[in-house]
Amino acid sequence: MERQEISRIAHRDHPIAAPLSDEAVRTLLDRLLRDRPAGRLLDLGCGEAPWLLRALAARPALRGVGADPDPEALRAAQRAARLLGVDRRIGLHHGGVREFTASEPFDAVLCVGPTPALGGPGPALAAIGPLLAPGGTALLGTAYREGGGPPGPSDGGLPDLAGTLAAVRAAGWLPVAGHTSSRAELDAYAWARTGALADWALDQPPGPDREQALRVADGWRERWPGSRGGGAGFVTMVLRQGS
Incomplete structure (x- = not known):
């Protein structure tokens, strides 16, 4: 199976592909779109578009x-x-987040999850900047390294939270709100995606897909309990361009 299919299966029970509760998602969207009941919202790496769908359902004049x-x-x-009745207000584009272009800027841009694929917070914000209208806001979600010591191969070279914030500031952006995922949110996300993948695999006949899914779920599960007191956290920030 391809990585994208594995991800779809793993997120059946946790539609937000990040360790965030429903309340955190609602709060972050409210802050991102504050004073913007209308306008245009872009989600880079939208997946099944849960962020966009929630925003559009709550704001009848918004387009996504x-x-x-x-x-x-x-x-x-x-x-x-x-099903939600918002299909006339949403446009969906097949392609990589690096290649996306737009004929007119957006009032707000979401990028929760694909930050590492873009090269980290700095390069992700460099990609977001040209897509955002003056005075617009961005929502950036990214993993960071917990615990002491320098980044290494075991944690994918992630910066710690201070390093993440420094990279955002160095790119010319300022956080105006944010959410650091709690241990409960991190655990709920880990349980949901390892459980969904294992559940799917156990319903399949013996074969390569079943074995691959179980192997991936086992790998995720082995890394997750060891992350207590270290490993990776997750931060989601509402950002504006500064000086």
Whole structure:
């Protein structure tokens, strides 16, 4: 199976592909779109577009655009948009987040999850900047390294939280709000995605897909309990461009 299919299966029970509770998602969207009941919202790496769909359902004058390289996730997003009655206010584009371009800027841009694929917070914000209208806001979500010591191969070279904030500031952006995922949110996310993948695998006949899914779930599970007191955290920031 391809990585995208594994991710879709793993997120069946946790539609936000990040360790965030429903309350945290609602609070962050409210802050991102404060004083913007209308306008245009972009989600880079939208997947099945849960952030966009929640924003559009709550704001009847808002329009949304999502971009993602996974065509099946986009088809699922389109089906969900029809069920919610927001399909006329959403546009979905198949392609990589690096390649996305727009003819007019957006009032707000979401990028929660694909930050490492873009090269880290600095390069991600460099990609977001040209897509954002003056005075607009961005929502950036990214993992960071917990615990002491320098970054290394075991943690993917992630900076710690202070280093993440320094990279944001060095890129010319300022946090105006944010959410650091709690241990409960991190644990709930880990339980959901390892459990969903194992559950799916146990319903499959013996074969390569079943074995791959179980192997991936086992790997995630082995790394997760060892992260207590270290490992990775997750921070989601509402940002504005500064001097």
